[in-house]
Amino acid sequence: MSESCGGNCSSCSEACSERKPESLQAQPNPKSKIGKVIAVVSGKGGVGKSTVSAMLATAMQRTGRRAGVLDADITGPSIPKAFGVSECASADEEGIYPAVTESGIQIMSVNLLLEHEDDPVLWRGPIIAGAVKQFWTDVVWENVDYLFVDMPPGTGDVPLTVFQSLPVDGIVIVTSPQELVSMIVAKAVRMAEMMHVPVIGLVENYSYFRCPDCGKCHQIFGKSHLDETAQAYHLPVLARLPIDPAVAEACDAGRVESLDTTELEPALQAILAR
Numbered sequence: 001m002s003e004s005c006g007g008n009c010s011s012c013s014e015a016c017s018e019r020k021p022e023s024l025q026a027q028p029n030p031k032s033k034i035g036k037v038i039a040v041v042s043g044k045g046g047v048g049k050s051t052v053s054a055m056l057a058t059a060m061q062r063t064g065r066r067a068g069v070l071d072a073d074i075t076g077p078s079i080p081k082a083f084g085v086s087e088c089a090s091a092d093e094e095g096i097y098p099a100v101t102e103s104g105i106q107i108m109s110v111n112l113l114l115e116h117e118d119d120p121v122l123w124r125g126p127i128i129a130g131a132v133k134q135f136w137t138d139v140v141w142e143n144v145d146y147l148f149v150d151m152p153p154g155t156g157d158v159p160l161t162v163f164q165s166l167p168v169d170g171i172v173i174v175t176s177p178q179e180l181v182s183m184i185v186a187k188a189v190r191m192a193e194m195m196h197v198p199v200i201g202l203v204e205n206y207s208y209f210r211c212p213d214c215g216k217c218h219q220i221f222g223k224s225h226l227d228e229t230a231q232a233y234h235l236p237v238l239a240r241l242p243i244d245p246a247v248a249e250a251c252d253a254g255r256v257e258s259l260d261t262t263e264l265e266p267a268l269q270a271i272l273a274r
């Protein structure tokens with residue numbers, strides 16, 4: 001240790017034995033109060049990750065706890081539309097305020113900062129990652145018990161930034177039957193291990209379609225391989241959601257909060273057990 005050591009390793013380049021490992025975690029806005037942070041991830045786009053994030057937040061809000069959704073899917077933001085929120089976020093010298101949905105869920109998305117929601121976001125990776133970090137550091141999350149982070153698909157810049165900068169308490173992996181599920185889960189599990197974040201479990205979307213006439217279930221995308229994968233990685237299957245035209249309609253119409261979330265109850269319980 002140098003004689004002039006002030007105990008601040010971040011402003012010192014000396015490789016002394018007292019050097020403390022630096023945390024890359026960002027401080028939230030001083031006005032924010034956030035309980036647990038749950039990341040919702042998928043291997044590729046379109047498997048229903050945003051829908052599952054929105055439905056989990058809806059289910060959580062229904063328990064009387066306060067939910068929030070941080071839309072980290074900057075180039076494909078779908079959270080405001082699913083909740084039917086179109087007004088811009090407001091801001092003052094204390095920070096940016098999330099939009100609040102009909103049932104009181106706080107949401108923040110790049111779409112709430114754009115003049116027109118159909119404006120494309122043509123930013124490079126580091127800028128996108130920086131914007132997501134700002135959704136943590138600059139946004140005033142008011143007493144959110146569970147903040148769901150709708151991640152962009154895959155393992156790029158943004159997921160890395162989220163796992164390094166936010167204190168993520170657990171990951172929910174969303175898959176679909178037609179994916180190479182074992183590879184997708186393997187990648188997510190490896191990423192979670194490297195980031196020291198526990199995986200809460202797996203949600204399979206588009207699992208089956210129940211015929212409205214005869215009630216028979218059809219596996220439209222073929223046989224699911226989720227059970228074998230879940231066993232191999234010692235992970236629980238938290239839910240299997242059917243292909244349901246009502247889900248697509250509700251999300252398109254901005255009424256995700258009107259959906260029945262009973263099927264997600266085991267996922268909710270597993271999250272609450274964290």
Ligand SMILES: Nc1ncnc2c1ncn2[C@@H]1O[C@H](COP(=O)(O)OP(=O)(O)OP(=O)(O)O)[C@@H](O)[C@H]1O
Pocket residue numbers: 042044045046047048049050051052073076078152153205206241242243244245246247248249251252
């Ligand atoms: N179980 C379901 N039944 C019917 N439609 C669904 C279901 N889940 C999702 N959808 C619809 O599929 C579309 C894609 O879903 P969503 O946006 O949630 O996917 P995503 O994985 O978040 O995609 P991306 O990562 O590309 O944003 C949406 O229109 C949504 O309403």
